[in-house]
Amino acid sequence: MSPSQRTFSAFLFPLRLCVLREKKQRSNSIMPLAKYPLPMSLDEARRNYGWNEFDVILVSGDAYIDHPAFGAGIIGRWLEHLGLRVGIIAQPDWKNTDDFKKLGRPKLFFGVTAGNLDSQLARLTVMRRPRREDHYTPGGVIGKRPDMATVVYCQRLREAFKQDCPPLIIGGVEASLRRLSYYDYWSDKVKRPILLDCKADMLIFGQAEQALKSIVEAMLNPVGEDGVGGLDGIPGTSIMRKDIDNIQKVVETPSWNEVSPDTDAGRERFAWMFRKYHLNCDPYFGRPVAQKHGDRYVVVYPPTATLTTQQMDEIYGLPFTRHPHPSYGSARIPCYEMIKDSITTHRGCYADCSFCAITYHQGVMVSSRSKENVLKEIEDMTTDPAFRGTISDLGGPTANMYGTHCKIGRYRCHARNCLTPTICEHLNTDHGDVLELMKDARKMPGVKHAFIQSGIRFDLALSDGGRDYIDQLTKYHVSGRLKIAPEHVSPEVLHHMKKPSADQYKEFLQKYAKASCSAGKDQYTVQYFISGHPGSKLEHMVELAEFLKNEHMAPEQVQDFYPAPLTLGMAMWHCGVNPLTNEIIYVAKTPREKRLQRAMFFFRDPDYHDDVREALREARREDLIGNGPNCLVPAERGRKGSNAYPGKAPPHLRGNQVGWGAPNKGRPDDGWGPNATKKKRYEEDHGMPTTGAGCGSGGSKKVPQMQHALPDGEGGALQWLS
Numbered sequence: 232m233s234p235s236q237r238t239f240s241a242f243l244f245p246l247r248l249c250v251l252r253e254k255k256q257r258s259n260s261i262m263p264l265a266k267y268p269l270p271m272s273l274d275e276a277r278r279n280y281g282w283n284e285f286d287v288i289l290v291s292g293d294a295y296i297d298h299p300a301f302g303a304g305i306i307g308r309w310l311e312h313l314g315l316r317v318g319i320i321a322q323p324d325w326k327n328t329d330d331f332k333k334l335g336r337p338k339l340f341f342g343v344t345a346g347n348l349d350s351q352l353a354r355l356t357v358m359r360r361p362r363r364e365d366h367y368t369p370g371g372v373i374g375k376r377p378d379m380a381t382v383v384y385c386q387r388l389r390e391a392f393k394q395d396c397p398p399l400i401i402g403g404v405e406a407s408l409r410r411l412s413y414y415d416y417w418s419d420k421v422k423r424p425i426l427l428d429c430k431a432d433m434l435i436f437g438q439a440e441q442a443l444k445s446i447v448e449a450m451l452n453p454v455g456e457d458g459v460g461g462l463d464g465i466p467g468t469s470i471m472r473k474d475i476d477n478i479q480k481v482v483e484t485p486s487w488n489e490v491s492p493d494t495d496a497g498r499e500r501f502a503w504m505f506r507k508y509h510l511n512c513d514p515y516f517g518r519p520v521a522q523k524h525g526d527r528y529v530v531v532y533p534p535t536a537t538l539t540t541q542q543m544d545e546i547y548g549l550p551f552t553r554h555p556h557p558s559y560g561s562a563r564i565p566c567y568e569m570i571k572d573s574i575t576t577h578r579g580c581y582a583d584c585s586f587c588a589i590t591y592h593q594g595v596m597v598s599s600r601s602k603e604n605v606l607k608e609i610e611d612m613t614t615d616p617a618f619r620g621t622i623s624d625l626g627g628p629t630a631n632m633y634g635t636h637c638k639i640g641r642y643r644c645h646a647r648n649c650l651t652p653t654i655c656e657h658l659n660t661d662h663g664d665v666l667e668l669m670k671d672a673r674k675m676p677g678v679k680h681a682f683i684q685s686g687i688r689f690d691l692a693l694s695d696g697g698r699d700y701i702d703q704l705t706k707y708h709v710s711g712r713l714k715i716a717p718e719h720v721s722p723e724v725l726h727h728m729k730k731p732s733a734d735q736y737k738e739f740l741q742k743y744a745k746a747s748c749s750a751g752k753d754q755y756t757v758q759y760f761i762s763g764h765p766g767s768k769l770e771h772m773v774e775l776a777e778f779l780k781n782e783h784m785a786p787e788q789v790q791d792f793y794p795a796p797l798t799l800g801m802a803m804w805h806c807g808v809n810p811l812t813n814e815i816i817y818v819a820k821t822p823r824e825k826r827l828q829r830a831m832f833f834f835r836d837p838d839y840h841d842d843v844r845e846a847l848r849e850a851r852r853e854d855l856i857g858n859g860p861n862c863l864v865p866a867e868r869g870r871k872g873s874n875a876y877p878g879k880a881p882p883h884l885r886g887n888q889v890g891w892g893a894p895n896k897g898r899p900d901d902g903w904g905p906n907a908t909k910k911k912r913y914e915e916d917h918g919m920p921t922t923g924a925g926c927g928s929g930g931s932k933k934v935p936q937m938q939h940a941l942p943d944g945e946g947g948a949l950q951w952l953s
């Protein structure tokens with residue numbers, strides 16, 4: 232701990248009274264909409280709250296929006312709920328220290344976050360092209376936060392307050408995913424934990440509420456001579472220590488010196504480090520993990536326990552204005568426009584997909600709010616004059632995980648992925664709770680529509696315990712386009728991604744089409760696919776392109792793989808091996824390989840034909856070049872069979888959206904999509920009825936035995952790199 236941290240115990244006793252104020256239990260009652268947002272200036276603090284100083288100041292890389300979907304918004308209100316006086320510094324000018332000093336020195340600590348997104352990812356696409364707008368900034372203006380904002384903000388705070396700097400506690404996605412040494416995609420290097428670069432006193436990872444509660448309590452009950460002993464060992468946090476002698480059951484990973492070299496030995500040690508952390512990143516079985524950096528250790532404690540329904544209700548029951556801070560005037564904040572009328576029903580995800588960071592941030596089990604708590608929030612939302620009657624999203628990381636849970640108790644199982652390779656028999660996949668919530672939400676007075684825009688997990692939807700989830704979803708909760716994320720169709724790539732099979736994907740599409748028929752609705756799906764994932768070769772992308780052609784699809788949402796820090800995908804990308812299974816994995820790393828893989832999504836677009844032909848030749852699939860019915864692209868001019876669509880787009884692609892269910896205006900009626908007029912429609916092609924009669928939902932899915940039984944601690948009996 233820094234010397235500055237030792238000074239803050241002097242301020243604790245007045246605060247003790249403040250924090251120990253009696254709080255009403257509000258688990259099932261939402262406070263009405265808040266009158267004022269948290270203050271962003273001292274004038275505002277005096278005027279609206281009667282505060283002359285702050286206990287905690289949050290510094291954020293995003294605009295301040297007092298809404299539970301935004302980090303500074305929800306954490307600010309949580310700290311206020313704990314009895315603290317909270318101020319917000321949003322998107323400070325980092326080129327000098329003026330903005331960092333404008334609220335004065337907080338009594339307890341500065342909380343620093345880059346915002347809801349990685350600061351570099353907010354500026355650049357995965358292909359390293361500058362983004363056109365920053366979704367978390369008024370007006371979408373680019374350049375309002377620096378790269379690695381958490382580090383830069385901490386440096387400025389140290390400069391601003393020098394020896395008198397209060398403790399710095401960092402959090403948010405950027406810090407959370409960099410709690411241990413990580414591979415940095417932008418610099419193509421292994422980087423050390425962000426705590427060291429920030430010179431911060433503590434890092435909070437994952438869901439911060441319970442860790443913050445423990446920190447505040449520890450500050451009020453100082454332990455040890457310097458008064459900071461109680462701050463060590465809090466679940467969900469990471470700190471620096473000089474030694475690890477007195478940490479019980481600590482697991483030491485390979486040191487920074489071992490994992491950082493860009494050599495085979497370095498990558499092997501990195502993979503081993505990742506494996507050790509992965510097996511211990513568990514609230515019930517995990518042990519503290521330590522990594523040596525010079526003469527210090529970075530110690531990462533296990534995550535906080537999965538939030539109970541009561542805890543979730545307490546958090547989401549806090550008062551919010553649900554609006555951006557008034558100082559932004561009428562400036563449009565793009566992400567707010569998308570999210571303002573959404574409701575978070577749960578946190579966490581037990582899918583543990585390799586490319587996704589959710590499980591390392593929110594946990595591998597789902598924490599759901601109570602139905603009453605969600606409905607009360609909707610009721611309060613309808614009192615806002617700006618609400619137009621449409622709930623834009625009723626969901627969480629995966630909408631249909633609400634209310635589902637492990638029947639034997641998560642604390643008895645070491646697994647992280649309950650859904651792959653098949654759904655665990657102990658997972659309660661009954662969709663009764665989510666169906667009830669959906670029904671009650673859409674029937675609330677003042678609600679015209681309650682849409683679900685979060686992705687859904689289709690293998691789970693197919694195993695809904697005999698409920699009619701797909702029917703209900705399709706009939707009432709799709710705003711025309713349902714988001715699903717098959718990500719790929721090749722079995723080998725899906726295995727590395729930990730995603731369900733293409734057969735389940737097709738089964739879901741058929742049931743969705745039937746249900747849409749029954750409901751008399753023209754609605755289609757938006758599919759998400761990824762190219763360049765570890766394990767994906769050109770031949771796999773050709774397989775995907777053939778699938779898209781056969782199914783008459785043209786995906787709109789595609790992305791090149793991004794190795795997000797701390798994910799399994801990152802470890803596979805950097806090491807070329809799966810640290811959990813020891814499988815050697817092909818990784819397409821060069822810009823050319825990435826470009827060719829991505830081009831396969833767009834085989835219909837003439838702009839990509841050269842790349843597609845190059846990819847097909849490299850994959851030894853020249854049979855798909857030409858004018859045959861199975862061909863993906865025409866041959867070049869001058870080559871045999873090259874006269875198809877010379878120099879311009881084929882007629883059915885000119886200026887029109889292509890995709891299953893897309894309007895067929897401007898292209899030949901090839902018999903697919905809801906607007907097809909030829910006799911042979913997509914539905915007939917797939918053996919489906921085209922009218923309501925006979926369109927039904929599927930039955931339940933047979934589930935296998937429990938399939939994961941990993942030992943705890945350092946990996947126990949599992950064999951790995953020798």
Ligand code: SF4
Nearest residue numbers: 637644646649655658
């Ligand atoms: S794998 Fe099965 S037993 Fe383990 S936590 Fe998931 S549902 Fe429960």
